[in-house]
Amino acid sequence: MRAGEVEPLGTVANVITVARTLAGVGLGIAALAAGSWHLLIAAYACYWIGDICDGIAARRRGQETIFGAVFDVVCDRACTTVAAAAFVALEPHAAWPIALFLIQFCMLDTMLTLAFLYYPGVISPNYFARVDRPIYQWNWSPLAKAANTSVVVLLCLVGAIVPALLWAAAMTVVKVISLHRLYAIRHGRVEARPSSPGASAP
Structure with a gap:
């Protein structure tokens, strides 16, 4: 990006990040509440697969931004922490x-x-x-x-x-x-x- 240019927020990559975080955190909370391994595995799958997909989308569509990189880091930690809590509750x-x-x-x-x-x-x-x-x-x-x-x-x-x-x-x-x-x-x-x-x- 050129100096001073405002980064776009509504990129395909950022939309994927939002979707996989909502799915990962939601499924992780559901797994914690229900004591379900199936829901926990689904939570990790949404997190890991979504994390791969948003990175691929950002690079292939030329949509890599500093905001997107930081957003991805924050969302990774949200998904990981919730899934980890459910994991420890189950095991x-x-x-x-x-x-x-x-x-x-x-x-x-x-x-x-x-x-x-x-x-x-x-x-x-x-x-x-x-x-x-x-x-x-x-x-x-x-x-x-x-x-x-x-x-x-x-x-x-x-x-x-x-x-x-x-x-x-x-x-x-x-x-x-x-x-x-x-x-x-x-x-x-x-x-x-x-x-x-x-x-x-x-």
Whole structure:
């Protein structure tokens, strides 16, 4: 976008974000109230599939905006928190890995994900490789996104509580290291390793 241009709000991507958040949160609350695994799985499906779809829509339609990126971050946390509450209510043994996951995702990961706002010209975390390739690879490459947002839940679903706790701890370490590197870059203590200006996440 050109400097001073007002970002559009009613993009297809933002509409998808609204729809998947309403569906994800609504189904998550329903799962919590009814004690239903089926509703909880539907909530996660709406959240994860919708999150993929809004990103694809934004990129393919040329509708990526700073507002859309921040909106997506906020909605992700809303869906995750509600679904996590329902998950723990249904499976109390998953409380510790889910709690650790929420701490790293809603606190550490949120701070990292919004760090793109420091850098003019970087419209979302998907382009953070233009600032620093290592931080991007650890946090927003397709593999990193999948590892951070789904593995703990899937491990808990199959009853692998200890592996889920260990995975959540590992992801927390990644976030702490990433935040430390970002802080060092911002204060000139470490030299950033940007990729080419055209780099972006697929």
